[in-house]
Amino acid sequence: MNKLSFLQQYRKSIEFVSNEDLLSIEKEKIPEEWMEVFIETDKTERKDKLIALWNRVCEKELSHTISYLKENLVDVELIIDNGQYAILYSVKSENDEILYYEGGIPNKSIYDLDMQQAWSSVPQSIVKFYGKLHNGFYYMPSRAMGLVPLERVTYFKEDEWGILDDLEHPLEINLDTTYGFFENGMGEYVAVDLNNCTDNRATLWFTNDQPEYSVDFWDIVDEWILIGLQDN
Template identity: 30%
Template structure:
């Protein structure tokens, strides 16, 4: 536990690992029911089974990730940073090393107003994750390589992109002002959805240094890229 905390505090100096018994009633009530059940389980195995059972409800979105968790999940801790409580997943990667992923509390998310005003235009498959499973699920050290938390969502036109000097933005089949990146690989590639699209399963990959890749199966890409990030 001390080694884990020492590692985590390189990235979040104030992080704490909590016992469920340390929470008062108000704090406990802010946790999703599956968190409450998991951390009141009688054993670590039962705790992990409860959490993995919840993930099973989202196999459409995270089939590869869920399968990887089934085989490589070591532990899940309740953590607190800056008064925010999250789950910390300890996983074994392909090299046999432990890596950490953070899943934030879906019940305490703060949706930015510009995103909230168009929340119902976001595909239900995303809203289900954000409302029920986690408010984002990312590699702890970089806060990327996974589904972004809602507080980090933005529209593409809110950023300056050097690639716009090389491509004709007017020729793109989507508008930057309608497009949200839901996944970042931390190296300038973003899996995005165009809110004006009638196809709720497709999206595109936006790159900071080359033309976008169109007509991708959005969840398949997010799922596979997330799994690849864990394996590394």
């Protein structure tokens, strides 16, 4: 099965942007940094430029992820996924399988979220990732094991959490102000309570186990993305 046929199992509408089509894209449609990446015809140079962008945005926060991508990124391609530009990452896992990850176009219209005024409380490192690198970065087939797009951030208030009845200790987060930016597709989230998120403080939330409070948001996200890249 070729790459496009594989991807179309998970996306009804997906297409690759050719080098010729790239030149006709209106400047405001994709970030200038993306254009600099994809106008490069040498595959190695293209990958290096994209890794350099990751380093500029989140070198400290996602150091293990970046290190793995640097060594195992096979290809990067500009795609249109259901009408939206995105970057398709082809990454080699530890067992030499090619895994496809998607990075959405940076979202500077962050007030599209239901968070509205509360967005000002989100740690700036998270705002920077979504606004300058990707509106979500995740395993393409499952749309999980990564940072979800802003439009798919889990607003804890709107979900029913059965685990609440089984908590061994009082709840330490406010569900009304808690948002899950990372999910692994198996009922586990890295969530931020906007009323208590200094120093990137987050909660590791499980649908069927006790939560872990006051974890470092980026430490957990970096570790889990790496696990997915290695052996998703």
